[in-house]
């Protein structure tokens with residue numbers, strides 16, 4: 001979305017392309033009455049569905065359907081909105097869209113000017129952008145619309161719905177209000193240093209700050225879970241040839257996706273599949289077995305495997321229980337582990353997984369998970385472990401579908417609040433630094449909902465301060 005504020009009237013087919021029982025053409029702009037008159041041949045009662053013919057320039061019906069007029073400001077965009085619900089065929093809807101553009105350009109019989117000057121086809125997301133610019137929804141809600149439409153799991157859809165209805169924004173507002181209150185106290189103390197009463201102590205500023213940090217931590221946790229639901233993590237299966245990596249991918253996905261064979265060095269290309277575990281998307285990649293090879297194609301496969309490993313959020317290091325005791329087996333694994341440690345940041349977990357339990361039931365794994373890709377034993381435990389590695393914790397109140405950008409902004413709020421706390425605990429001369437950290441914390445919060453205007457904050461502070469006095 002671009003944030004240039006344009007007020008041209010816009011029109012678009014609002015429903016998915018393809019065949020459907022119903023399709024919707026939506027127009028948003030100021031003063032749609034002349035256009036409605038031309039298209040519908042009558043005026044429409046606000047927010048009432050009227051069955052009628054949509055007319056072409058000669059007054060002939062293009063299609064019949066429902067027309068609804070949502071006059072400003074009680075519409076999705078906050079502008080006048082006209083919705084035409086026609087039959088859902090690509091051609092019908094394109095005809096109707098073209099008719100809207102044509103009718104907008106026609107001269108109005110009363111004024112002699114175009115009925116709706118400047119009507120154009122909307123850019124992607126432009127209806128939501130207007131809703132945001134006109135204050136109908138905030139930025140987090142606008143993003144939730146896109147996330148709801150894109151949601152690939154029920155859990156993701158449900159949490160996007162929660163964000164869209166403003167649950168996430170309300171929590172951000174609660175934090176913001178508490179922050180404003182604290183800033184008010186600090187600014188008051190700064191402005192009136194000669195005051196006898198120490199506002200900060202009397203109002204328990206330190207206690208308020210601690211409470212704010214606790215509230216923030218709760219919001220952060222729910223937002224992190226939401227970002228996880230939306231974005232998932234990338235899990236790479238790595239290990240020596242023939243360990244059963246492709247078999248494990250197939251077992252996790254429940255489908256024969258990757259070629260399995262007894263020939264070491266079978267997999268060359270990376271085979272990826274997204275699996276859902278309790279609604280969390282995990283993007284799992286099966287890779288070529290890691291070894292020195294003189295085969296040119298296999299070398300490329302191994303290079304690709306390392307490329308995948310470098311971008312992993314978690315690695316499953318697969319071992320073969322049936323070969324664990326063979327000479328050189330441990331050495332080859334140790335060599336791979338050195339490579340993993342070298343390529344991966346310390347924050348990326350590497351989980352040891354021992355495969356082929358069915359063929360070596362007596363063998364003991366030193367550590368990690370023991371399973372059989374063949375029989376399915378241990379796969380469920382692995383799935384649970386993967387979820388834990390992803391950082392998933394079910395939150396009883398439900399999560400909001402947040403984005404990485406929200407999580408990052410909340411992280412900045414946390415940093416500024418921590419600095420504020422250290423200034424508050426220190427000597428009085430650090431008060432302006434304290435005030436500055438609180439201001440920065442609020443800016444970071446405002447980024448989430450898209451509300452800027454730190455300057456009006458002074459107005460808020462001042463008015464509250466006066467009333468409070």
Ligand SMILES: Nc1nc2c(ncn2[C@@H]2O[C@H](COP(=O)(O)OP(=O)(O)OP(=O)(O)O)[C@@H](O)[C@H]2O)c(=O)[nH]1
Nearest residue numbers: 241242243244245246247261265266267289373374
């Ligand atoms: N008994 C038993 N055999 C298994 C198991 N998992 C895989 N295998 C066998 O091990 C052999 C190798 O399996 P793959 O899944 O192709 O192994 P890979 O690690 O992908 O091998 P490369 O692609 O060559 O690196 C095949 O013959 C599989 O049938 C298991 O759990 N138990």
Ligand SMILES: [Mg+2]
Nearest residue numbers: 245246266267
């Ligand atoms: Mg393979």
